[in-house]
Amino acid sequence: MNASECAALGGRFLAEFVFPGVPSSVPIARHCVKSVLTAAGHRNVTGVQLVVSELVANAAMHSTSGLAGGLITVDVRTIGNELARIDVMDDGGLTVPQAREPSEMDCSGRGLQIVEEMALRWGIGDNALGGQRVWAEVLTTDDAPLSAPDVRACSAEV
Helix, strand or coil: CCHHHHHHCCCEEEEEEEEECCCCHHHHHHHHHHHHHHHCCCCCCHHHHHHHHHHHHHHHHHCHHHCCCCEEEEEEEEECCCEEEEEEECCCCCCCCCCCCCCCCCCCCCHHHHHHHHCCEEEEEECCCCCEEEEEEEECCCCCCCCCCCCCCCCCCC
8 A cells, every 4th residue: 555545544654564474474463563553652552463463364364375475464554643554465365354153162263253343443355466455443542442352262172
């Protein structure tokens, strides 16, 4: 995304990171986004980190970015001092990302539910290179939620 597109969205561009489409990119992406937002003066970036984790993990798992040589791009913007916008772009896939209702026994499928809980707004679109773009705007104020409410973790016990 170029500077004029970012300005049209009302945000100020902070950084863009490109990661290999592998699960080990998730904690690195989370750390990079935290560092950039903290340096820009955002106080509570825990929710943003959770959203970044879910979106990067989804891109690595459910798009062609997860294949050999695939890439995931994370764009970080700030909208004022209290809102961060994260765009995660992948190489595309056969399906469109959508939130679903997993059963209690499912060990996955809650990522976009978490994004819905943490973000003020989020959405999906195409990126300029033919892949997918999933974006989210997350509050970074001191009273922003620290974690997604009522999202159960999968238990290894049956």
